[in-house]
Amino acid sequence: MHTHSITAPTSGTPETSLETLETPCLVLDVERMERNVARLQNRLGQLGVTLRPHLKTAKSVEVARRVMASPEGPATVSTLKEAEQFAAAGVRDMIYAVGIVPSKLARVAGLRARGVDLIVVVDSVEQAQAVSDASRSSGVRIPAMIEVDCDGHRSGVAPGNQASLLAIGKELASGAELRGVLTHAGDSYRGGGAKAQEHYAEVERKAVVDAAQALRAADLPCPVVSVGSTPTAHHAQNLDGVTEVRAGVFVFFDLVMAGIGICEVDDIALSVLATVIGHQREKGWIITDGGWMSLSRDRGTSKQAVDQGYGLVCDLMGHVYPDLIMSDANQEHGILALRPGSTGRLPDLAVGDRVRILPNHACATGAQHDVYHVVRGPSQLVEARWARFGGW
C-alpha cells in the first residue's frame, strides 16, 4: 500500500523552488487545477446533474479530495487498486467503470463488505450471471450498471439491441442489483468544434436515456443514468434524463484537449520539469533529461491539426516558448526543437537550465510518476508533494 501523507509545506526553504527539484519530475499548478474543477462543477450544477469525477487521471487522494463533491465521493475508478486506495481514504461511492472480470468480484465483494458502495459494469448476460453468482455466494447484492456503446467506440450493448439490454437487466435485477446504465462518448476525442461536441453529447445522452426508458418499460429499475467524457461534459446543452456525468482529464487538461478546443493551453495544470543536458546546435536541438519515460510514449496530438511532438515547452514559470516542442524522445533524453516551419528562434538555454513540458495526455504522463510537486501562484513555489499510485 502506498502512503498518502503530504510532506509539510516547506515555504521559505530552498527546497521550495523548481530550481532545486531533482529532474525529471511532475509539477502540478494547483490554481489551474482548481479553476478547471470549478468550471466544470459550475457548468454541471447549472445543468442539474452530479459530477462523478473519474480518478484514473489523478490517482491521488489529495487530488481526489479537491475534485469530489465530498470526501465520500461520488467518484469513478478504472482499477480495483484505485477503488481500494480511495476506499482506504474514506471514499464510499465509486463506479469501477471497466467491464468486470468474474474473478475480480471477490475483491469487489470485500470492499462492499467494508461499507463501500462499489458499483461494477457489465455488457453481457455472461457477466451479469457472474455478478449474480458472486452476490449469492458473498451474501451481498453487488450493484451493476449496464454499459451502452453509444458510438461504436469500445465496450457496451449496441443502442438498438434491446433484447440484450433487457436480458442483462433481468439477470441483474433478480440475482444482484441493477443500478442503471452508463456510456462514454469515445467519438468526442476526435474534436470537430462546439457543434460536433454538442452532437456527440446528445448521442451520448440519448443512448443512455433510451436504455433507461427501455429498462423501466420492462419494470426494471434504473436509478442512475450516467454519461461521461471530458469534451461532451463541457459542451452538452441538455442533459434531460441524465443523473450524472463522469469526466477525468478535465482536472488537469492536456494538449490533446487543447487541440480539440476543450481548453486553452493556459489551462493545462500538469507539466514535466526537465533540465538541459546538451545541444546539437547545427541541428537546432536542445537535449534534456526528460525523455519518454517521464512524458510517456503518448503521441496523441500526432493526428491533430497541430502536432505537439511529445509536448510543448514552457519556461520555469509556465510560460510557453513560442513554437518550441519536444520533437523526439529516447528513454531518458528529450530533444527540443522549433516546430517544422517555424520562423522563430531557439531560446538561449544553457546546460543546467530548466524547462517545463506540457503533456499530450495527462493520464499517460501522470502514470509515469509517483508524486505531484504542487506549485501555486505567481511565485510557482512548491507548496506540497502529493503521492500518486499506479498498478492494479
Next chain:
Amino acid sequence: MHTHSITAPTSGTPETSLETLETPCLVLDVERMERNVARLQNRLGQLGVTLRPHLKTAKSVEVARRVMASPEGPATVSTLKEAEQFAAAGVRDMIYAVGIVPSKLARVAGLRARGVDLIVVVDSVEQAQAVSDASRSSGVRIPAMIEVDCDGHRSGVAPGNQASLLAIGKELASGAELRGVLTHAGDSYRGGGAKAQEHYAEVERKAVVDAAQALRAADLPCPVVSVGSTPTAHHAQNLDGVTEVRAGVFVFFDLVMAGIGICEVDDIALSVLATVIGHQREKGWIITDGGWMSLSRDRGTSKQAVDQGYGLVCDLMGHVYPDLIMSDANQEHGILALRPGSTGRLPDLAVGDRVRILPNHACATGAQHDVYHVVRGPSQLVEARWARFGGW
C-alpha cells in the same frame, strides 16, 4: 527505497498458475531470457569484448544478477535511481549513460564515496568543467566518458569535431578523470537487414575508435572504448579497438526487435497477461482488461513492415494466435482483432479467458509494472515474483 526480496517459489499452490494472477500483470519467461543473455554473452566473448548490460530495460536486481558477468557488474544505467538501487544491491561498476546535469553530481559523488565506480557522460566543455568542479569540491575525482554522436541521432560530439573532443578531454584529464569514449548507434533501430546492421556497427565502432586515437595522440588517456545498441551488438563483425558493448533490450527482446530481424518472436520473454471482459462480435473485437496502461503507449511497430498494433496476442502458454493483435487501446481496455487483411478467424475466447500480449517495446511496457511474474518451462507456472522499480 523499494525492497528487493523475492517471494519464495510457491510451486504446488494454486497461486502458481497464470490462471489465478490478478490481471493485467507482467509475465517474464525466464528460460527465454536466459537464452537471450547466453547468446549475446557468447557472441561478445568470441569478439573479445566485455558486455556491460544496460539495466534500464530490466530495472530489477534479480534480473540484473542474471545478466551481469558478476554481482559487482559491469553495468549501464539510465538514471541515478537505478545507480542507487543497484549500488545498494552490490553493483560496483556502472556508467550513467545520460549526459550529466551539474546539479546531479552531488548524488554521483555520494555513490563514489561509498565505493561505487560510477562513471558519468559529457559532450561539452561546460559539463566537463562541472565534473571537474564537483571533483575538486568533493575531493573525489569523478570519471567521465565523452559521448560521440556516431550517426547524428541524439547527444554527443560530432565525429569530425576534434577540437571539441580534445578540449573536453583536456578539461576532464586535468580536473576530473577521463575514462574513455562512448557512442550509441541510434540508426540501428531502423533495421534494414544484416548488411545494414553490419554497417551501423562499423560506423559505431569507427566513431569511438577514431575518437580514442585522437585523444591518445594528444597524450590523453582513453582506457574504455564503449559502443552499444542491441541490433549492432548482434551483428558487429569486428570490434577491434572496442573494449565493451552496452545493450539492454536484448534481455527480453520485443516486437520492434523482431520486426527488424534481431530476434524471433519466440525469443520475446516479456508479455502482459490480460483477461477477456467482453466482445463486439459484429466488429470482430475481443475486449480485455489490458489497456495502454499495462502495455504502454509505445507504437514502435507502426512504421515497420508489420504493424503489430499495441502487441501480438498469445495463449496462456505463450503460443501466438495467428494474426491476432491488440489493435487499439483505452487506458484499461484493450481491443483484440485480426490484423487488417487477415483471412484467419478469431479464437473462441469467453469472458474470463486469459491471453498474453507480446509488447512492441520491452523498456516501455516493463516501466508500467512493479513486479515480474516469473514463469519457466513447459508448465509456465509462476516460480517467483521479482520486484522492479521506476522513478529517478
